[in-house]
Amino acid sequence: MNPLDRLTDLFERFPGIGPRQARRFVQFLLAEQAGFRSDLAESIRHLGTETAQCKKCFRWFVKNEEERGLCTICGNPKREAATLFVVEKDADIENVEHSGFRGLYFVLGGTIPLASEQPERHVRMHELLRRIETDASALELNELILGLSATSEGDHTRLILQEKIRPISEGLNFKVSSLGRGLSTGSELEYADPDTIASALSSRN
Numbered sequence: 001m002n003p004l005d006r007l008t009d010l011f012e013r014f015p016g017i018g019p020r021q022a023r024r025f026v027q028f029l030l031a032e033q034a035g036f037r038s039d040l041a042e043s044i045r046h047l048g049t050e051t052a053q054c055k056k057c058f059r060w061f062v063k064n065e066e067e068r069g070l071c072t073i074c075g076n077p078k079r080e081a082a083t084l085f086v087v088e089k090d091a092d093i094e095n096v097e098h099s100g101f102r103g104l105y106f107v108l109g110g111t112i113p114l115a116s117e118q119p120e121r122h123v124r125m126h127e128l129l130r131r132i133e134t135d136a137s138a139l140e141l142n143e144l145i146l147g148l149s150a151t152s153e154g155d156h157t158r159l160i161l162q163e164k165i166r167p168i169s170e171g172l173n174f175k176v177s178s179l180g181r182g183l184s185t186g187s188e189l190e191y192a193d194p195d196t197i198a199s200a201l202s203s204r205n
């Protein structure tokens with residue numbers, strides 16, 4: 001495959017990027033200075049070697065911030081371990097942090113498509129169930145907050161998770177809540193402002 005098609009194919013794998021946009025990125029890179037292209041290539045290479053995925057919440061962080069394989073949030077003893085906030089993706093955490101939340105997180109890694117017959121293939125379902133079982137058995141968990149998008153796929157994912165979590169929460173006695181009003185229909189945490197998230201958190205049920 002020629003380098004133009006090869007790079008176009010790679011860009012097409014990015015979320016929300018179609019063939020025409022992918023081709024535009026390639027044209028943009030062709031018009032840029034060689035220095036920009038090598039900076040970009042090097043940054044991508046470093047992404048693999050200088051970052052790590054947190055063992056506990058699964059978010060990506062820069063290795064020099066590491067604390068025993070944990071990110072700065074999970075490694076911080078001052079965080080309130082009794083409240084666990086489940087988010088879809090890494091980008092959601094930043095916004096929730098600005099809303100003043102001081103508990104811990106778990107990154108689900110996406111949502112479950114409506115027609116999927118194997119929901120656990122799309123998100124970190126097993127890892128989440130194991131995490132809450134461990135935390136709740138150690139009496140460290142009082143509340144699990146499901147912070148999914150107000151979209152049909154987010155609702156679908158929440159229902160499946162609630163069903164899987166129910167037997168554990170009944171046995172180990174912790175509360176499972178969801179974000180309340182405030183997040184408008186169709187909105188994702190990543191794009192919600194901190195005040196909206198704070199109000200959705202305070203009206204959780």
Ligand SMILES: [Zn+2]
Nearest residue numbers: 054057071074
């Ligand atoms: Zn972490």
